[in-house]
Amino acid sequence: MRRIETLVDFKMSKDTQPLDPQLKALSEATQAVTSELSLEQVLQRIAQAARTLINAKFAALGVHDGHGHLSRFVTAGLDPNTHQKIGPLPTGLGLLGHFLHKGESLIVNDMAHHPAAAGFPKNHPIMNSLLGVPIFSKGELLGALYLTDKQDSSEFTETDRQLIEMLALHAAIALENAHLYEKTQRLAVLEERDRFARDLHDGIIQAIYGVGLLLDNAKALISPDNETAREQIDVSLKSMAVIINDLRNYIFDLRPQAIKSKGLYARLEGLIKELKVNTLLPIQVEIDPDINSYVSDLQASHIFHIAHEALSNAARHARPKRIALSLTRQDDILTLRVEDDGKGFELPNTVAHGHHGLANMYKRASIMNANLHIESTSQRGTSLTLTLTGVSKQPEPA
Ligand SMILES: Nc1ncnc2c1ncn2[C@@H]1O[C@H](COP(=O)(O)OP(=O)(O)O)[C@@H](O)[C@H]1O
Numbered sequence: 001m002r003r004i005e006t007l008v009d010f011k012m013s014k015d016t017q018p019l020d021p022q023l024k025a026l027s028e029a030t031q032a033v034t035s036e037l038s039l040e041q042v043l044q045r046i047a048q049a050a051r052t053l054i055n056a057k058f059a060a061l062g063v064h065d066g067h068g069h070l071s072r073f074v075t076a077g078l079d080p081n082t083h084q085k086i087g088p089l090p091t092g093l094g095l096l097g098h099f100l101h102k103g104e105s106l107i108v109n110d111m112a113h114h115p116a117a118a119g120f121p122k123n124h125p126i127m128n129s130l131l132g133v134p135i136f137s138k139g140e141l142l143g144a145l146y147l148t149d150k151q152d153s154s155e156f157t158e159t160d161r162q163l164i165e166m167l168a169l170h171a172a173i174a175l176e177n178a179h180l181y182e183k184t185q186r187l188a189v190l191e192e193r194d195r196f197a198r199d200l201h202d203g204i205i206q207a208i209y210g211v212g213l214l215l216d217n218a219k220a221l222i223s224p225d226n227e228t229a230r231e232q233i234d235v236s237l238k239s240m241a242v243i244i245n246d247l248r249n250y251i252f253d254l255r256p257q258a259i260k261s262k263g264l265y266a267r268l269e270g271l272i273k274e275l276k277v278n279t280l281l282p283i284q285v286e287i288d289p290d291i292n293s294y295v296s297d298l299q300a301s302h303i304f305h306i307a308h309e310a311l312s313n314a315a316r317h318a319r320p321k322r323i324a325l326s327l328t329r330q331d332d333i334l335t336l337r338v339e340d341d342g343k344g345f346e347l348p349n350t351v352a353h354g355h356h357g358l359a360n361m362y363k364r365a366s367i368m369n370a371n372l373h374i375e376s377t378s379q380r381g382t383s384l385t386l387t388l389t390g391v392s393k394q395p396e397p398a
Pocket residue numbers: 313314317318340342343344345354355356357358359382
């Protein structure tokens with residue numbers, strides 16, 4: 001490989017072009033980065049600028065997925081037809097990925113005969129010389145610029161490398177911006193959901209509650225002998241209570257994004273706090289403080305939903321004086337118990353239309369290979385026991 005060692009060499013060397021078109025290409029790339037274009041378009045322009053800058057036949061910009069592969073590959077100089085015929089994008093194996101591990105630029109004169117070459121795919125134009133430049137930002141490898149087939153010479157020069165490394169800085173800014181933008185978007189979606197749930201809770205539930213109070217007042221105004229009207233108001237009040245409850249459950253499902261990221265312990269705590277506020281019932285709670293380290297995410301989710309359903313059943317159907325929840329572990333056995341001292345019920349043999357709570361609990365238990373047992377006695381109350389055997393300390397998240 002021929003090397004031109006310094007920039008002085010570059011200024012003296014006669015094979016370089018006048019600076020004007022090069023500066024133009026650089027300035028175009030800079031402008032693209034600060035423009036309103038999509039990331040794809042910005043990358044496209046940078047690739048195109050790179051190609052013009054050092055007079056290469058083809059240019060490509062590969063974006064790293066952070067796991068040693070390329071997640072995007074934008075090309076310049078290939079006609080769309082050929083591009084399509086080549087098929088799937090390179091994954092970053094072979095020569096394209098080779099130099100990235102070292103994190104240094106690479107100049108190769110004969111791509112096909114390089115020891116790391118994996119060969120060109122079918123329908124891929126034969127390329128000879130290659131200049132590869134990694135794109136770094138704050139020490140993190142974000143991707144690489146690839147230039148192939150120097151047009152006016154058989155090989156890329158050290159000057160070419162320096163120019164493309166300059167362009168790689170612009171590409172780094174563009175990629176960094178895109179990552180930041182994505183992150184902000186995701187946060188905005190979460191916040192929006194949270195706000196929506198709060199609005200629903202504060203606004204709509206309050207409104208329905210208000211109508212309930214009006215109905216209550218109306219009932220008091222109706223003459224005692226109008227039995228039918230009073231009964232109808234009672235029915236309306238009852239169904240409004242059900243609506244409020246369903247809405248609360250729905251809201252609870254809306255919010256989990258914020259809650260999901262918390263461990264089972266905090267999620268249950270939140271659930272119980274909410275239930276206390278909504279029912280004003282005394283709720284006795286005992287949760288193993290280490291519980292989070294003994295359940296997988298999936299188990300945590302199932303246990304949470306079973307506890308949620310059991311608690312809401314107790315609050316909605318049992319008319320209890322008190323409710324108790326415990327989630328404890330004894331060696332490798334984890335036990336969830338939800339008890340109420342309410343009116344009890346006959347366990348149904350089949351799932352009644354529109355009532356899936358019990359069936360879902362059994363389904364979740366069986367998915368986890370856990371045992372679910374419900375005991376209910378008329379006027380004495382209901383006790384639900386979920387037993388999960390074989391739990392062990394979970395590996396710390398990386
Ligand atoms: N803790 C409980 N106390 C009294 N009745 C209950 C209790 N849990 C469930 N039930 C009865 O079992 C029925 C089915 O419950 P479920 O499947 O959760 O459906 P849903 O809660 O939607 O009615 C309830 O409608 C209720 O009559």
